Every structure is written in structure tokens, then in C-alpha cells.
Amino acid sequence: SYELTQPPSVSVSPGQTARITCSGDALPKKYAFWYQQKSGQAPVSVIYDDKKRPSGIPERFSGSSSGTMATLTISGAQPEDEGDYYCFSADRNGDQRVFGGGTRLTVL
């Protein structure tokens, strides 16, 4: 079955740039989506279609995709950005959807 691979954790100091990667064989052909989940809360979309930002999401959140890797970048990370981040995409056939394993972002 299709898999998306993320690093388990990323840690940065406040104001630094955090980059979270997501690797998958179908990413050259399929969009990547990114979700933020804070403790005890439902996930929230922060990036869709590789690099588009939903309304209400701060400009410091951006996305990119190249080859088999998608990247979520948080420029000038803030303490309130701490949480788990998940990438999401589809397999080559478009039938199966899958989340990456998630990345715990620590900002301190």
C-alpha cells in the first residue's frame, strides 16, 4: 500500500524557519495537503494543492513540492505553531488516500 514518509519530529527556536518534509512516490503527479493538529483538537488545513493557503492561515505558512518530496515551511515559527503536522495525498491511481505518519513540531 502507498506510504508518505515524514520525520517524526522537528524542533526550532522562536523566529526560526521550520521545514517539514513529506516523501512519496506519487507526489510528482498528485497534490500534497498539510494539516496541523494541536493537542486535543481536530486537524486544521494549513496548505492545499501543494502551496495554496486557506483563508485565515498566517502567511508564514507556505508549501512547495518538487519530485517525490513536498515541504511545509513555517517562516518565523511561533510558539503557537507547536503541534503535529500531517501531509496527505493520493496514490498514483487516485483511489487510495493516505496521511503521512506525522511530524511533531516543537518551538522553544
Place this chain on the structure above:
Amino acid sequence: DVQLVESGGGLVQPGGSLRLSCAASGFNFKNYWMHWVRQAPGKGLVWVSRIDPDGEITTYADSVKGRLSISRDNAKNTLYLQMDSLKIEDTALYYCTRSVNASFDSWGQGTLVAVSS
């Protein structure tokens, strides 16, 4: 405002069944793809299933094929997940979510399913 409210979770023995519901309001439910996503305690998000606006196209994660069945009643603005032959590993918080251009833009708060003897 868009609202999704899940219900139907609970404690069930292995091999048992449950039917989850997701009541939708604040939008034209019949126009949207809907999905179920689950999260085991302390673990990551796992996509479970999706259904098209008309209820004719369904897709499932390999881990649940043949045991879980997604459906919808557009007249009642409700999404369902029929869960049969439940396994311990199905224990999770189950979220329903709305898809807009393949992005999940709205989520419920989830309903907890615990499979244990």
C-alpha cells in the same frame, strides 16, 4: 457555519458491529464528497473511506475493506459508517470531514470507538 457532529461510538467486543453517524449542517451537504478519518489513541491520522456526493462512488483503505461501509442520506444530511467484524486495532477516534477540491476544510470533533473484550 459549517457543522459536523459525529455520534454512535462506544465500547464493543471484537467481532461486533457499530454504526457511526455524522450530522451535517450549515452547507449544502448533497454537493460534497465526504470522508471518514480515524486516529488511534496517541497515534497519527489514518484515512478510512470516502463517498461521492450522490453516494454512488466509495473508496476504502485496505485495512478496512470488506468490514467497514460508508453511506449517506442526503435527505437527512447525514453521513454513516457501518462497522462490522470489528478488531481491536479499529479502536480510535473517528472524524467525519468535508472535502472541497480534495482538501478537508471542515472536521467534526470525532466519536470514540473502543474495541475490547
